[in-house]
Amino acid sequence: DYRGAGGPIKVTRNHTPQEGSLQFIQAASDTLGAKILDDYNAESQEGVSRMQQNAAAGLRYSASRGYIHLLKPGGLELQSETLTTKVVIDNGRAVGIEVIDVxxxxxGAKRTIRAGKEV
Structure with a gap:
């Protein structure tokens, strides 16, 4: 199987596609010889398919909704205007990151941030 189940990021497909979308997919297949795919995030990505979206029950599922909003207070520190340039590895384990203040x-100040638990 190419997709997990029950994770925090929901992936769905429009269950009632517009006729024009289906005609476009068929035309791309007929004209270009593109394979019609059931799931373009599975084994093969070469072809044409109905659009998938990160949404379910009328809600868009972003990384923020799927991960950050689920954290307990104090569980994560976010820093804007910071570019990560390197993951610091110690004895084969990620222990921090090197960043530049942008x-x-x-x-452009550079600094290293060490992680208490996870990087």
Whole structure:
């Protein structure tokens, strides 16, 4: 199987596609010889398929909704205007990250942030 089940990011397909979408898919297959795929995130990605979306029950599932909003207070620190340049490895284990402050006032300052639990 190519897709997990029960994870925090929902992947669905429109169950009632518009006729024009289906005609477009068929035309791409007929004209270009593109294979019609049931799931373009499975074994083969070469072809044409109905669009998938990260949504369910009328809600869009972003990484924020799927992961960050589920965290307990104090479980994660987010830093904006920061570019990660390297994952710090110690004895085969990720223990921190090297970052550059890319804010207007940061001046490109580099620093290393060590993780208490997870990177």
């Amino acid at each position: 804010s207007k006032n940061g001046g």
